[in-house]
Amino acid sequence: MSEIDILELVPLELLFVVAFAVIPIVNTIYEEGWDSISLRERLAFGVILAGAVMxxxxxMSVGRNQFNVWPPLLVMAGGFLWYLKLMRDRDQLHEEPEMGGTSYE
Structure with a gap:
């Protein structure tokens, strides 16, 4: 049986676009609705999509092996981290309690 390389089936850039751009945006719009998304969150989505487009x-134009992929990935990751910070500020991300603590209540 021959091995299947996932990058031959699905391009790397498509995987990053889905992971960092499509999933967070669709999830937020589905849960919150477009009207309840703040301007800062929309700007974070724009940064993520700008990195994905870059x-x-x-x-596609230069070729995968002939250019440095890190700048667009850093733009996407920066937008994604900004999005996570905005979600944490809205108390959408819940931090796990520390393990091993004792409660006296």
């Missing part, structure tokens, strides 16, 4: 356009 990655897709550069990889």
């Amino acid at each position: 990655l897709a356009v550069l990889s």
Whole structure:
């Protein structure tokens, strides 16, 4: 049986776009509705999508092996981290309690 390389079936840039751009945006719009999303969250989505577009356009026009993929990935990751910070500020992300603590209540 031969091995299947996932990058031959699905391009790397498509995987990053789905992971960092499509899933958070669709999830937030589905749960919150477009009207309840703040301007800062929309800007974070724009940063994520800008990095995704940069990655897709550069990889298609120049070729995957001939350019540095890190700048577009850093733009996408920066937008994603900003999005996570905004979600944490809205108390959408719940931090896990510390393990091993004793409660006296």
